[in-house]
Amino acid sequence: IAQNLGAKTMYIVNEASPFGQDNADSAEMLAGDYGIEVLGREEFPPNSTDFGGLVTKLGLIKADFLMACTYYDQATLLAIALKSSNVQFPLFVETVGPESQGFVDAVGEASDGILGVAIWAPGLQIEGSLEFEEGYLAKFGKAPIYQAAMAYSAGQVLQGAVEEAGTIDHDTLRGVLQSYTMLTSSGEHKVDETGYQIRK
16 A cells, blocks of 8 residues: 555564564565565553654654554554644554554544554454354344454364364364365454465
8 A cells, every 4th residue: 555655665663563564574574575665663561651852853854655564552652643743644544542442532533534444343354254244243232353263263264174174173173173174254264384374
């Protein structure tokens, strides 16, 4: 998306946690493949609540693209801090937060133009997704969030593996799951030899 929008430079900020660091490492590694120069990277402590110093520094950065590898609370606070300081980037992406209505409600107008990542969303055109969505809505009275969809899909994978194994013995199931593939209501399930998800 950044390449398609003409971004040539980016700056990365991330929480100093495995999640934040892994996402930032990936962004930094992939940027060059898309002709984007990484101008720098800044880490902030886990569970940070004061982004004043970081926002002041970001105000001096002239990058086309800001990538923030954050959890929900920090994504919310960072978006508010950037808006209140009138620090803007042509493209601003946060790994967690913008996909949530709660983020939009908490951040208000500051959420305008911030891109996020959603690994599942209502209306997804995958077999079984609509049925899951309708069932969830009927039971809980609200649309499901992606965590609920992924949990449901994990249940589908476990059910399918148990049916294929014909037992609930852990060692047998582990063996089946190493090569088991299926289309869940949130996408295709397949893992590599280490158990790392490679399709969804």
